[in-house]
Amino acid sequence: MSERATLPFDRARCADEPDFCELAEVAPILIRRTGADRRDDWFNRTWLEFTGRSIAEEAGSGWIDGIHPEDRDRHVAAFARAFDACEPYALDYRLRRRDGSYRWIAAKGEPFTRHGVLAGYWSSGTDITEHRDAQHSQRVLINDLNHRMKNTLTVVQAIAEQTFRADRPMADAIACFGGRLRALASMQDQLVTNAWETVPLRDLVATTCAPLDPGGGRIRLEGPCLVVGAEMAVTLTMALHELLTNAVKYGALSNHTGRVAITWRTCVEAGGQRLRLVWKERGGPAVSVPVGRGFGSRFIERCLGGEAGDRSTLCFEADGVRWALDTALSA
Structure with a gap:
């Protein structure tokens, strides 16, 4: 096996590379990034087209307003537990689409590190309403x-x-x-x-x-x-x-x-x-x-x-x- 193949996968590094950004922008899933301060600082194009909002409106904790009121506290609590334990999380919740309807999203999140220190989370979501x-x-x-x-x-x-x-x-x-x-x-x-x-x-x-x-x-x-x-x-x-x-x-x-x-x-x-x-x-x-x-x-x-x-x-x-x-x- 080559030396290159044995290197660990550095998600944070890939996120700064143009190829990764282009891929994430066109991915058919909703993607967002949360920083170490627990505030969200990046959303891919699929996410923004789904919600009909800008990054400025979604940044920080603005995107949470789009979660269905009945699911909001449950989502926030689940994410907080995962963040404190530096563990992956998965849950289903309803997110408001640009037309005002709520769609069921299957969300998954994974922590990423920089120099061995938790740097934030990558979260992805798939619309599973029809399913x-x-x-x-x-x-x-x-x-x-x-x-x-x-x-x-x-x-x-x-x-x-x-x-x-x-x-x-x-x-x-x-x-x-x-x-x-x-x-x-x-x-x-x-x-x-x-x-x-x-x-x-x-x-x-x-x-x-x-x-x-x-x-x-x-x-x-x-x-x-x-x-x-x-x-x-x-x-x-x-x-x-x-x-x-x-x-x-x-x-x-x-x-x-x-x-x-x-x-x-x-x-x-x-x-x-x-x-x-x-x-x-x-x-x-x-x-x-x-x-x-x-x-x-x-x-x-x-x-x-x-x-x-x-x-x-x-x-x-x-x-x-x-x-x-x-x-x-x-x-």
């Missing part, structure tokens, strides 16, 4: 997914408890449970496609009905284009699945002549916009009112969240089952 925002969004997304997963598992648990009753043949229970899970999974796919926000109502109804109406000739859909939120989408999917299952077993879809009409419309009342959806069967076998209520019927009748004015009515009319839903529609 922090992305981390926050990721945390929100993970928390939201955890919440939705717990809700989904609760729904699955309720379906299982209601489906696997002691008085029900196991083969029948397994088939019913599988159908309900497939309906729920289909809805989950639509929600994922739409970023868990809203789902077009027509797509929701068509996707739910498609497995039991392959040709699309026995179930008629009619209504305006609108979207529903995630919770209502799951509720509607499960309710429609139960109605379809019953229609295939006992109702309009159990023969070759029956038909189902699913219509919806919106109206505006004092409380806001409302959705009114109707399921109506015709042409099926004669309808008789069931003696008891199974899981499907109870779910359909109680599928709403209990908001004022919401109604879910299941009627066994002579010409076919009718279900009417009247609920608030989120914007």
Whole structure:
């Protein structure tokens, strides 16, 4: 190894050389120098362009005024501890940009010496605002997914408890449970496609009905284009699945002549916009009112969240089952 390569790196000396100054001026990070008197005496061009201030305005402790009030004392205290111990420091804080907004800065500082004596600090900073925002969004997304997963598992648990009753043949229970899970999974796919926000109502109804109406000739859909939120989408999917299952077993879809009409419309009342959806069967076998209520019927009748004015009515009319839903529609 050459003698030159073994020489210690002298930061202070490099700071006085033109090449270093030119490099520091154009570096894509904020750089400032603090003297042994703890006063800042130099800022690179990137720093000054970021703050929109001159060296005279930033010098001494003037730059500290640009630190967010909530971060100022913490930054000053951390720097003072590092300076007293002659140690490096690192912290994140918010610094005011020239447009008046505050940006998160990841700062690091290193002491430098001259002739073995502390001469000051070099401090650098990188704007990490977008990175922090992305981390926050990721945390929100993970928390939201955890919440939705717990809700989904609760729904699955309720379906299982209601489906696997002691008085029900196991083969029948397994088939019913599988159908309900497939309906729920289909809805989950639509929600994922739409970023868990809203789902077009027509797509929701068509996707739910498609497995039991392959040709699309026995179930008629009619209504305006609108979207529903995630919770209502799951509720509607499960309710429609139960109605379809019953229609295939006992109702309009159990023969070759029956038909189902699913219509919806919106109206505006004092409380806001409302959705009114109707399921109506015709042409099926004669309808008789069931003696008891199974899981499907109870779910359909109680599928709403209990908001004022919401109604879910299941009627066994002579010409076919009718279900009417009247609920608030989120914007």
